[in-house]
Amino acid sequence: MEETRGITVKVAASLHSRAKQETEASEQTMSQFIEAVLQYYFDRGDEKSMSGNKRTLAFQVSEEFFTEVQDYIRAHKMKLKDFGITAMRRMMDEAAPVDPGEANTAE
Secondary structure, eight states, rough: OOOOOOOOOOHHHHHHHHHHHHHHTOOOOOHHHHHHHHHHHTTTTGGGOSSSOOOOOOOOOOHHHHHHHHHHHTTOOOOOHHHHHHHHHHHHHHHHOOGGGGHHHHH
């Protein structure tokens, strides 16, 4: 296991409160939460900026389904982004080709 070191920071009380709520909800320690946030931030690389030719996909799901997905990606040591892209790509690859003129545009 990699050696660990401490970080001490002062943050706004409201931000601290939100972080504390998240750690309690996810049953993580504050150290685990902050480490995950930092890891996520540094792993994003060039994605930190909204510039370029990247787009965002967002949608709401039930709390139950969200928990199932979180459990799955943790168990498989995946990132949510990688899981989503892989799942969508697999569905598109398995689906019958669609004529762009006949595509359903419902959202």
